[in-house]
Amino acid sequence: MVYNPKNFELETTSIWRFTERGKWATHKGDYRGNCPPQVPRNLLLKYTKENNIVLDPFCGSGTTLIECKLLNRKGIGIDVNIDALKIAKERLNFKFKTVYEPKLIRADSTNLQNIIPNEKIDFIFAHPPYSNIIKYSEDIKEDISRLNLTEFLNQMNSFSKECFRVLKKDKICSVLIGDIRKNKNVIPLGFNIMNIFIQTGFKLNEIIIKEQHNCKMTDYWKNKQIDFYLLKHEYIFILKK
Numbered sequence: 596m597v598y599n600p601k602n603f604e605l606e607t608t609s610i611w612r613f614t615e616r617g618k619w620a621t622h623k624g625d626y627r628g629n630c631p632p633q634v635p636r637n638l639l640l641k642y643t644k645e646n647n648i649v650l651d652p653f654c655g656s657g658t659t660l661i662e663c664k665l666l667n668r669k670g671i672g673i674d675v676n677i678d679a680l681k682i683a684k685e686r687l688n689f690k691f692k693t694v695y696e697p698k699l700i701r702a703d704s705t706n707l708q709n710i711i712p713n714e715k716i717d718f719i720f721a722h723p724p725y726s727n728i729i730k731y732s733e734d735i736k737e738d739i740s741r742l743n744l745t746e747f748l749n750q751m752n753s754f755s756k757e758c759f760r761v762l763k764k765d766k767i768c769s770v771l772i773g774d775i776r777k778n779k780n781v782i783p784l785g786f787n788i789m790n791i792f793i794q795t796g797f798k799l800n801e802i803i804i805k806e807q808h809n810c811k812m813t814d815y816w817k818n819k820q821i822d823f824y825l826l827k828h829e830y831i832f833i834l835k836k
């Protein structure tokens with residue numbers, strides 16, 4: 596198994612483009628809406644040191660946690676869906692000279708009061724559902740991908756407060772999120788969420804534009820007559836406590 600990416604270079608500008616999804620270690624692109632491992636790798640190398648405690652509150656298939664294991668960070672992955680955690684567990688099941696095995700916890704990240712104490716975390720990478728454009732479950736009450744836009748933004752408000760509470764002072768919370776389109780109009784989900792975090796008290800350090808490649812919906816729309824542009828970018832907000 597190849598544990599480290601070939602030709603990996605740290606990003607230096609505010610526009611990120613990964614045309615090939617990274618395939619090192621156990622990374623795979625088959626979990627709906629998962630992110631390329633180049634994203635957490637870049638963020639971990641820029642904003643954390645070895646032994647730091649890293650939280651991924653919407654860990655899905657475990658992309659961030661695999662990188663934590665490879666880079667000797669103490670990863671904590673939370674997801675509300677046990678099926679996601681099973682996938683993450685399988686992907687973390689590889690031998691590597693690591694000091695820390697990431698922890699996986701089933702919980703609702705909009706309320707972590709009984710799970711993570713105040714000011715415990717050195718870095719957060721959050722990749723929430725993009726409102727309800729991909730539903731991650733049919734019947735999990737706390738799954739925020741089942742909510743309408745207003746309810747979703749309310750829950751993201753609670754979530755941002757939890758991020759502020761669990762993060763150490765001066766540390767970074769990063770959020771990967773894209774906009775969505777409804778009835779041909781764009782809903783600026785990214786900026787809505789950015790503003791929620793700013794209102795919670797975070798300082799906005801960076802807005803990074805990440806191009807979207809290998810997106811299933813691009814194939815769906817490819818040969819259809821449409822009078823709007825396909826959304827092909829997402830944001831990574833870098834927010835400091």
Ligand SMILES: C[S@@+](CC[C@H](N)C(=O)[O-])C[C@H]1O[C@@H](n2cnc3c(N)ncnc32)[C@H](O)[C@@H]1O
Pocket residue numbers: 626627628629630652653654655656657658659673674675676679702703704705722723724725731737738739740
């Ligand atoms: C966009 S995916 C994350 C993908 C992940 N970055 C990866 O690379 O696999 C969003 C995840 O949020 C989870 N989720 C939804 N509501 C949640 C909640 N209230 N608390 C924790 N996780 C939640 C979903 O089950 C889903 O796995």
